[in-house]
Amino acid sequence: MTNLRKPCIAGLLAGMLAVSATQAHAAIPLLGKKKPKDDLPARKLTPAQNALIDKAIAREAEVVKVVRDRAPLVETYIQNMKPDPALLQVPVSDQHFLGRVDFGKVIGDNPYEKSAVKHTGTAGEKKGFMSKLNVFKGSGSYIGGLNRSLHLEFSEAGFVQMLLIDSKDFNRTQYKFGFVRNDFVGSVRTAVFDVEPATNHTRGRFFGRIWIEPQGGNIVRFNGSFAGTEKDIREYYHFDSWRTNVQPGLWLPTSSYMEESDPKSEENTVKFKAVNHIWGYVLKVPQNTSDNVDVEVAGATDVSNDAQDVSPLGAQRAWVQQAEDNVIERLFQAGLLDAPSDFDKILEQIAGNILAYNNIQTARPIRVRTLLTEPLESLAIGNTIVLSKSLIDTTAVPGDKNEQVNNLYAVIAFQLAHIIQGHRLDTKYAFNDRLLFPDTAAFARIPMHHTDRDNEEAAKKTVELLQPKELQDAAGQFGLYLAQMQARYKSLTALNEPMLGDSLLKDAKTGTFWLQGLVSKGQKLNMNDLKQNAAMPLGSFLRFDPWTDQVVQMHSTYEPLLSSRDKMPFEVTPVYLKLAYYKAPTTAVDQAAANAAAQNAAGSTAADVASQSANGQAAPANGTAAPAAQPSNGTAPADGTGTAQPTAPATGTSNPPQK
Template sequence: MRSLKILPAAVALCVVPLAANAQQPLSPSEAVDKIVAQEQAEVGLLRQYAPLVETYIQYLRPDKQLGAVPDGDKYFLGRAELAKGVDLEPLDRDSGVKHKVFGSWGSFFNMEFLPRGFLQMIYLDMNGFDRQHYKIEYVRREFLGEVRCLVFDVDPVKKGDKGRFVGRIWVEDQDYHIVRFNGAYGGSSLVSNYFNFDSWRTNVGKNLWLPAFIYSEEGSVHDHPFRAQTRLWGYDLGHSHQEQELSKVLVEASAGIRDQSEAANDYTPLQAERSWDHQAEDNVTDRLERQGLLAPYGEVDKVLETVVNNLEVTNNLDIQPEVRCRVLMTSTLESLTMSHTIVLSRGLIDVLPDEASLAAILAHELGHVVLGHRIDSQYAFINRVRYDDKDTFRHFDFARTPEEEEAAKQKGIELLRNSPYKDKSGSAQLFLRALKSRAKEIPNLISPHLGDRVSTSWSIASAVFAAQSSEEKPEGGEKPAPNDKPTANAIAALPLGGRIKVDSWNDQLRMLKSKPVGNVAEAENTPFQITPFMFYLTRQGANLPTANPGAVAAKLDTETKP
């Protein structure tokens, strides 16, 4: 029998210092030689990978209360062809986007983007990072999360040398990988321009650090500025899972074979129909997961399924096959249903302020499931899910008809009214209202790849909230006056990246575990906006540090800077 479930609170984990072994300290010159050699090896190493790359850009305009708010956006999703340099194969619907990074966006920015574009920012210098072209000066030692780093300032030997990096690098002190670099490429001119950026690499295995996140920003608040986030993932698409499945040793049960001739194992026509749809769902989800567009089943999916379970239990639903939840890897805000599989995008989950808001979105999608809105059964044939990656979003389209959307909306209202979230629907209404008010400024963020815009769910929370308010009448019998003004500093929605942490190697998603932020100033309330990346770096278990915590840095601190 099903029962209500409570989502677990995030538990703060303490970091236990690791025992360190002695290591012979390096001279400043030796340390720089190792850094240069490791970075040159990194450029060669990356050529074997073809990760997915997503860049989302927001233009900003000044606001008297909030400082700056979105004023237009751009979006790109593609697969990097690092073996060819910084080429990209676009996956979005816009056939006009060129394979080179953002080459067709020049008119929007009133400038033409360099072909290397944002993807180039995964490299410190593709043309050669060495002593002949750079001055590398030690600054200090610093921790980025659990990773001890040596910090250096980097400048081209020849000032104004076009495309050379100018800025600061953070180098982990075990194998001398550059794990972060912050600055810009030099040599901008009237016809070409490089942007400030902060590029991060994460440890995905022993002695393996790969580019994962890039934050870019340019212009002051009064000079039509923009902010951009670039994310990379899918370096090891499906390989680990496939190898584990193939290498499993299956042992037959020791119990004797039982005669099941009398068991109810046959399929009725209805059960066969459901099984066929289930096969279509599996074919689609497996294909999208292999492409890196759908995250492997994990922690976040279980959180969504907990909320769905609560909606089912309080509405006395027994849905067969059971409803499954999955997460689309993209930042765009969208939701969809494939028969009995509900899919929400990572970006949508990121910006939802609380569980009640999540329940409002899921109630709408669960309405489709309850009403039996099916997936195209042709996808049960495996050949129907074989296509070129670049045709993904033209091949799949799970958007519903207006009639199906209206029916699901009404069913979603019913489910939410009977749920444990009915008394908290005010926050969901606040979220949907904020999204509606920002829709014109972030059209690309709310444009779905596969499903429906979240706007289709706007009226669900509003209807539930209105019904709740009508029941709360004062003794005189009059309805309370509607209050459309949110509470001061109320969090209507979170910035992008507010909930989920992405493993760029295997695409696993995890809920962020962060400390309370305390009071939030009005200018810090930035719904749906881009913010800088800042990461607590860790090492994989197979790559634990063995060096003396201060051996290298202490040597650098006491000697002349290189």
């Protein structure tokens, strides 16, 4: 049995990933042990370079203080890979973990204490696999909740790698530095340094490269592993960690990527790859007694003079809307839904087009929000449609035939069908006391998935909604997307397990979909056809602001496909953020998101006050401004109906060059 080390507090999250990946692949053999060497550039650092390193060490200590007072959501998605003769490598299995991490309880353990991990030998575990509870011993309720269907629990554990370089001893005594070059990361100018432990007898210390921005001395990216020198202890896994300038002078961990090569592969394939996302930094730190707080009502508009009597049908609809608003607000407070964004307005415009093309009126406008989690799912909460971020990402196929918009038409039409057919939200949530529970229970207390009967009815209605000539291409395009998923569903069980709403799959054993009828309307899947792109990798279209929880579109350049290996449908890919310095909100939507984030933060600490110089205002994700959406005609016009005139939605997808 190979001994694994207790995750050291020196960084953040590699420990959890390393063990998670080991759990999925027993005793993964890694490449040779990495020993600290005296091989940094011999060139003496200049006084300016030394000053910048000292500034970065001081700033890193401040980042640790800020993170210590936070309880953000941390999501980990792992794909275990196998070699493929045509595609080089493909996923063979996956795992998904989501936790609310109270870093005040995590930072400060003994970073170098070893702990043995025992096999359980329980039925259903392959030889060499390890029990989740044993592997994550000491990880408290977060790990205790991994086997539960909802996967949302607070963590009291010690996995703090990959987000903080060394939360206790990042200093000149423990590390030595060598200048590499100056570099731009996005629009941020940085100085790049190699870093290694100061002695050859240190294990668990960071060993790699850091990028420091000169304005504030903040480390904005670091890349490497953690050094190990003992023969009986395996090397840590490698990672690439990125931060975002969320407030003036404050850069916080946002995303990280990790992979390890397969030493048995002659083609240098990857054994596994994983991605971490962190958001919800302003979520209220959990209290020991209760998660309930009094809410101050402010800013209400007095319309009492315009009030009218309410009919029985109007009362019923108002009651449903009250339940809808309660649930949406509660999910946002738990950090699961995005803050209002321009992109949500574009999705609402698409919903409005479907209604307009079908000449359907709704009593209230259709709203659309984004679920910030990885699994592919959609749901309808009253008149609010929710799509998961990865469902949007993987359907964002670039092209000159509106491929992405056609996919979104099909996805949104399925939930519109639920709304049109009266598959209503359980109105028990109109009673506010039913929503007074801790964030950790959000999924358990608010199941939003539809029944099998409702989904079957909605599937039939979806086919009808896509009949208008303006929408007929949507069925074939989304059918091709489903065909791609059908080829990989056995390997992506975690990605297809919804956390809140409806899965794409009707039957996970046979790989049939609720919208199975659309598969025959699309092209035959051909991975060798470079003109055919059925589904995108994860993280292809949306980024998020980890402070405000607002999503924003990426504006990436078109990358031509050179071989079938470039397609990578539904796969994890490396993280490359377009870094930029903080900018205060410039649009009403951005300001609304900033205000919502401020309301979500209860009890600011001194560190908060120091970093929130703009009255709680936050920048759009990664410092990039969200594109201005066209006016949403998918909302109700002045006469109060939900009828809309169709317009061309602007999703911002780059079209490939014409050949």
